Amino acid sequence: MEQLQNKVAELLEKGTISLMIGFQTGLCNDPVPCFIESASQISQLIYNSHCKHNLAVYLHKPEVKQAKKVGIFGNIATLRSILQLLSENQLWDLELTIITINASQELIVFDSIASVEQYIQTNFPELTDEEKELIEKINAMSRQERWTYWKDLFSTCIKCYACRAVCPMCYCTQCTVECNQPQWIKVSSETSGNFEWHTMRAMHLAGRCINCGECGRICPVGIPVHLLTAKMNLDIKKEFGARSGISSSNGYALNTFNPNDKDGFIK
Amino acid sequence: METKLLKSSDVPTLFDNLIKSGKVIIAPVTRQSGKVFFERVYSYDQVEKDYIQTQFSAKSVVFPKVEELFAFRKTDDGVDIKDTLSSIPETVVWGIRPCDSSAFNYISEFFLRENPDAYFAKRKELTTLIAIGCAKSDDACFCTSVDLNPGSTAGSDILLTQMGDSFYVEVVTEKGNSIVSESASLFTATPEKSKDNYLAKPTTKFSVDEIAKKIKTAYNNTQWKHESMGCYSCGACAFACPTCTCFDIQDEGNSEEGVRKRCWDACGLSLFTKHNSGHNPRKNQTERRRQRLMHKFKYSVENLGIISCVGCGRCIRVCPAHLNIFENILNVTKED
Numbered sequence: 001m002e003q004l005q006n007k008v009a010e011l012l013e014k015g016t017i018s019l020m021i022g023f024q025t026g027l028c029n030d031p032v033p034c035f036i037e038s039a040s041q042i043s044q045l046i047y048n049s050h051c052k053h054n055l056a057v058y059l060h061k062p063e064v065k066q067a068k069k070v071g072i073f074g075n076i077a078t079l080r081s082i083l084q085l086l087s088e089n090q091l092w093d094l095e096l097t098i099i100t101i102n103a104s105q106e107l108i109v110f111d112s113i114a115s116v117e118q119y120i121q122t123n124f125p126e127l128t129d130e131e132k133e134l135i136e137k138i139n140a141m142s143r144q145e146r147w148t149y150w151k152d153l154f155s156t157c158i159k160c161y162a163c164r165a166v167c168p169m170c171y172c173t174q175c176t177v178e179c180n181q182p183q184w185i186k187v188s189s190e191t192s193g194n195f196e197w198h199t200m201r202a203m204h205l206a207g208r209c210i211n212c213g214e215c216g217r218i219c220p221v222g223i224p225v226h227l228l229t230a231k232m233n234l235d236i237k238k239e240f241g242a243r244s245g246i247s248s249s250n251g252y253a254l255n256t257f258n259p260n261d262k263d264g265f266i267k
Numbered sequence: 268m269e270t271k272l273l274k275s276s277d278v279p280t281l282f283d284n285l286i287k288s289g290k291v292i293i294a295p296v297t298r299q300s301g302k303v304f305f306e307r308v309y310s311y312d313q314v315e316k317d318y319i320q321t322q323f324s325a326k327s328v329v330f331p332k333v334e335e336l337f338a339f340r341k342t343d344d345g346v347d348i349k350d351t352l353s354s355i356p357e358t359v360v361w362g363i364r365p366c367d368s369s370a371f372n373y374i375s376e377f378f379l380r381e382n383p384d385a386y387f388a389k390r391k392e393l394t395t396l397i398a399i400g401c402a403k404s405d406d407a408c409f410c411t412s413v414d415l416n417p418g419s420t421a422g423s424d425i426l427l428t429q430m431g432d433s434f435y436v437e438v439v440t441e442k443g444n445s446i447v448s449e450s451a452s453l454f455t456a457t458p459e460k461s462k463d464n465y466l467a468k469p470t471t472k473f474s475v476d477e478i479a480k481k482i483k484t485a486y487n488n489t490q491w492k493h494e495s496m497g498c499y500s501c502g503a504c505a506f507a508c509p510t511c512t513c514f515d516i517q518d519e520g521n522s523e524e525g526v527r528k529r530c531w532d533a534c535g536l537s538l539f540t541k542h543n544s545g546h547n548p549r550k551n552q553t554e555r556r557r558q559r560l561m562h563k564f565k566y567s568v569e570n571l572g573i574i575s576c577v578g579c580g581r582c583i584r585v586c587p588a589h590l591n592i593f594e595n596i597l598n599v600t601k602e603d
Contacts, residue, residue, distance in 0.1 A: 026589045035496040035497070058497075062551055159502075160503045160533070165501035187517045189332055221302070
């Protein structure tokens with residue numbers, strides 16, 4: 001911890017960064033995101049295995065863009081999001097300094113994006129057992145059962161759009177649900193419109209989602225919405241062999257053409 | 268105020284009587300996700316007894332997340348309007364917390380003081396609140412900082428406080444009295460007692476008078492930016508909040524038939540203030556977060572004479588970034 005705080009203090013002092021996005025302790029010892037702009041705030045910075053938030057979402061924030069020279073603490077989810085965002089040409093206006101602490105508790109300040117890619121190669125996260133189990137359970141359902149399963153869950157959605165807000169890949173300046181000429185998806189929260197919203201979001205994230213699970217973790221009504229995109233990713237891996245958030249240069253599966261792509265779906 | 272005792276073992280009977288009365292009963296229920304929500308129940312078995320706070324408030328009983336105001340249909344000789352007011356049912360909310368009950372006082376002022384809202388008025392008139400005082404609190408609770416406490420009777424029709432194997436019953440209003448009279452044999456008269464030993468003691472985070480004074484000049488405090496940095500710009504806090512009343516009117520349908528709906532909205536969502544021209548008077552999250560907090564502690568005091576935060580702590584619990592409203596308020600009211 002001290003090592004991390006000293007390093008960030010040094011980076012701030014040298015002017016390498018003007019803002020650090022990391023973690024601090026919140027209520028009930030729950031880590032929460034924090035924003036360090038001066039040495040006086042350094043002591044707030046913490047890191048432990050509970051620091052799960054995907055901080056990359058903040059890289060879209062105008063206040064963060066203004067800071068320009070930004071340091072960010074990269075847990076695996078954040079690192080993968082950064083790679084994916086780079087491949088989608090979204091971070092060109094920031095000078096990023098990426099820091100992490102590896103499994104042996106060593107502090108790493110990445111010297112290049114290539115070294116982030118290398119780090120991800122050796123630390124690629126798999127789905128948790130719980131996620132795998134749920135996906136298998138849903139796979140095993142009949143179409144009708146699956147429809148009912150999701151319908152029941154989506155009927156409780158309140159359309160607070162927290163799933164969209166915490167997602168680093170949901171960066172559209174105008175989301176489909178905000179279009180009202182025409183109104184593609186109803187504003188009111190009711191089952192069919194909620195279904196449309198979550199289906200639309202899952203389709204937009206197919207092969208781009210980096211499986212951080214943040215949208216499911218924070219859903220105030222407890223819908224495991226992250227399973228939709230996690231399942232999409234499994235399908236994309238199977239069909240195209242592509243994985244998101246491992247390279248800063250590749251486009252994502254549905255946005256690139258490869259003559260060797262399987263085209264069995266064209267009939 | 269009349270006070271009575273009710274044996275814990277008689278609570279299921281009281282509950283059965285409520286259900287038999289034909290009223291809609293709303294009570295805390297644990298969903299599969301493990302979170303507790305107010306839902307319609309049909310038996311006492313469904314009711315969750317061990318909870319600190321429900322995920323969302325009970326405001327949806329009087330201010331539903333989506334409320335059909337009317338439906339219309341073109342006919343050969345005019346337009347048929349289907350009025351929805353007459354279908355509002357008589358409702359009892361069971362197990363609401365005292366903070367939530369007191370929030371009903373605020374939203375009633377909001378909807379009824381000027382140009383009373385017919386839909387809200389009808390729902391409010393037909394709703395009875397049976398509150399249960401809090402035996403437990405958590406780090407997010409701060410009702411005692413906003414002049415309330417786990418045994419406040421404000422807004423409730425009946426307040427129950429568990430004391431050993433009985434409930435101490437405070438019959439606050441005439442509506443509460445009629446519920447008690449319908450099951451009169453279950454209640455025994457008792458003199459007024461002190462509930463203090465049976466109630467939670469959440470820590471007091473600030474003096475509300477001091478905050479109300481200091482926040483008057485907090486608008487330009489430079490701390491707002493830092494306090495809002497973590498805000499993701501979703502509507503979770505507003506939708507969970509018992510006093511947030513922002514709404515959006517939507518017409519759904521076509522020129523032949525359709526429905527007008529009132530839907531929850533949130534000042535934290537950028538679309539809330541966005542003009543048709545593309546201009547947004549609250550252009551960033553700092554300004555939107557400031558609006559939400561200033562409304563709770565300043566604007567509602569100026570407009571309605573009431574602080575519109577009841578310290579239930581829901582916004583802290585549901586916030587994806589766990590932004591902490593009482594810390595935010597303390598920090599923006601410090602000297603700049």
